[in-house]
Amino acid sequence: MGLVTLADCRWCAPARPDEIDLGIRIFAGQVSDAYFARRSFVRGYAVVVWRGRHVVEPMDLTIDEASRFHCETLIVARAIRDCFRPPKMNYLTMGNIEPHLHTHVTARYPGDPGDGGPLPAGEPPLLDETRFRRDAAAVRALL
Template sequence: MRIFASENTDAVLQRANIQRGYTLVIWRGRHVTEPYELSEQEASSYWLDVLKVAHALAQHYRPLKMNYETLGNSLPHLHTHLVPRYAANDPTPGRPFPLLPQDGSEPTIPEERLTTEAKDLRGLLGFS
């Protein structure tokens, strides 16, 4: 569910119930696979958007730590996974989150909760 958009990015709160607040920030400018392919201005804009979304997630969910994963191994287009980490129920404390490729069979967040969380995050991000 989209929670933020700028000139070149979309931020999408994930429906898959993998980790509370798990969000993707996706570059939707020209096609690039690596951040270094961006111009200085594009890179600045991209990373500032990533940080803006991460800050809103931190305000809303209050995690202990935010993990930033810019991978592109299975989908070769620039995007960053924002994965909040919590003290309770962390599957791998002190280690990277075990983020696996999604195949659509994952349990989903109840629609009402997803909608409410997305609305709250949009408010924090000034996005309607």
């Protein structure tokens, strides 16, 4: 885990493409972008990325920025919940691999690969492309 500067951070680039290796952008808020992930252990997983200046930790945001980021994360979570109807949602803000503020928003189901605990570490499986695009469009329609 190393320090990332503005010049090194892929999330600080001025362009905000609609599709990247991570997935498809389903939400462009005032302070964040959310990408529906093309790799996932469960159906209904997105990453909400802070769009402002380079920040690694949420505590480095102003109170107003933190409030907006959290609210936009919940907007995305609500759409995932309403689309897939999981009994639980998980939120994970780490940044160990990509040190730029972002929160993983994940639907959780009984019997999923983490059944009762955290999802496994490591790279999740690649989703079926047709289903991935259909699911991303369904969540986007709710946003």
